[in-house]
Amino acid sequence: MAVIEDKIGAVAIEPKTWFERIPAAYWLVGFVLLVMPTFASNFVLFQIFGWTFILGIIALSLMFLGGYGGMVSMAQMTIAGCAGYMIAIFGSSAITGISMGWPWFVAIPFALIIAVLLGTLIGWLAVRTEGIYTIMITLAIAAAFFYFTRQNYVIFNGFSGFNGVLPPQLFGVDWRGPIAFYYLTLFWAALCYFAVLYISRAPFGLALQGVRDNQRRMSALGYNATAHRVAAYAFAALLAGIGGILLTWQSAQISPGTAGIGPAIDILVVAVIGGMRHPIGAFIGAFIYVILKTFALDALVALGLSGERFQLLIGLGFLVIVFWSPDGILGLWEKWKESRNKDPLVDRGGDAP
């Protein structure tokens, strides 16, 4: 990967209060998202936005590793799936013979801990490799997890997996109701998003970007590059784990197919379409993916084409994006901003000194 040192940002020592530093766009988007349930249908809330936020969180875990760490992991969906399985096994499901029925406040932390342990293990194996080899080894792990869960009936209930995996009835609210689930996923998506944004400028995140840009230099500053990378996998696994639990609650089930090779690749597609330069890319990519996946089928059928072509459509979109803008939609956006800022007289960015 090319050395892109200018991407690592400044150490923030906040001159203003946190309140004043929030850009106007955040207020606007935040407001629209908060009032969404007053005008959007249940389908849009639950199926479009709920799913967007969940996929966004899982893609965000890949963005954190790829964008800040320079490590493309294909196993983030596997970690999400693992957390989903664990919530079904530790908590309750229709498969009463396996599910242990622990209360949510025990089951959720345990599920996340197992997901983080798995992520750390995967990281420990993967950081010894680079570039295409990281992709291969993490993809191999994803495949192994898929086949293992499909064949193991004692813990993972094999081919059929678990159904009836529901969120707890906390505060008397049915958290799988469209509006409640919308806010639940919005809350976690926002929390994960801001956590990643914050950490990217904290010593851990800065050092991770330093290791990505110039590992030798970071070693000469006293950083243990390997340890930093493994820690990044562990943190990314926490994000993926949160996404995985929400995903399992949304469909009320988890089975081997949830974390198969296809979904693993989809997460990469989501992250790349959105762009890995900034955490928001994960959610932009997820939104586009969900819209395509939900409506492309109908659109294709309406045009008299076979609905099977959906994958082709996604694939073509992926190709177009990667071809024109390796930095995804975010890259296109930045290009557009740059061209708008250009001073026609001196032909350079308007912000230049």
Place this chain on the structure above:
Amino acid sequence: MNAPVSVSERLNATGTANALELRGVSKLFGALAALQDINISVKPGERRAVLGSNGAGKTTLFNCITGDFLATSGSIRFFGEDISAFPPHERIRRGLRRTYQISLLFTGLSVRDNIYLSCVGVSRSRFSFLRPRRNDALVAAADNLVDMVHLSDERDTIVSNLSYGQQRQLEIAVALAGAPRFILFDEPAAGLSPTERRELVEILNGLPGHMGYIIIEHDMDVALRVAESVTMMHNGQIFKEGKPAEIEEDPEVQALYLGGVDG
């Protein structure tokens, strides 16, 4: 923790050991012996200049000491501790630092952030998920170092906008982060103007007395002003060691080096 400590280890801990002790260090690149059986002892606080023509093995010597490359054979002791097999970051955390012949700075970061990253690297907040607060000790330490290398006016300048000479000064500040015990400077004066050279000499002479260093320097004038002993290298071997005056007068050295290999 309380394992019995041998007498020699205890003596080492109290500072009687050499800051740096190389015994029979060799480095092969395939068939090329970049270093051959190097023996060097540098006392704590000692300031040593290493001279030698291009390709003599000076940078390779630094790379072996810091662990950028593992030496093919031989042992390296740092304040009495055998660090030969340590990875670079373990050596750095013990108080060893270096600068690079070709600057390796984070060009997209400001002056202060570069130094801040190096302060964090040798501190316990390496893995901190919390951003520094305004009164953070490491931020203050970074600010001090900015002043120390005369870059106070450029504190918030992005490194790619600094002049070449200023970047070399920043390299030095990065190496000074976190109270080093010993520093390796790889040609810090190369490419500097006479004024910048004078400033460099000033910075080096202003370092605390206990901070020893080895400086690679082609310019004999600079070397003689910042070092009290000189090691001459040639073809991967040590060819002469001594006080600056002795080296300068040595006929062999004059024939080989001062005679005009390098302008």
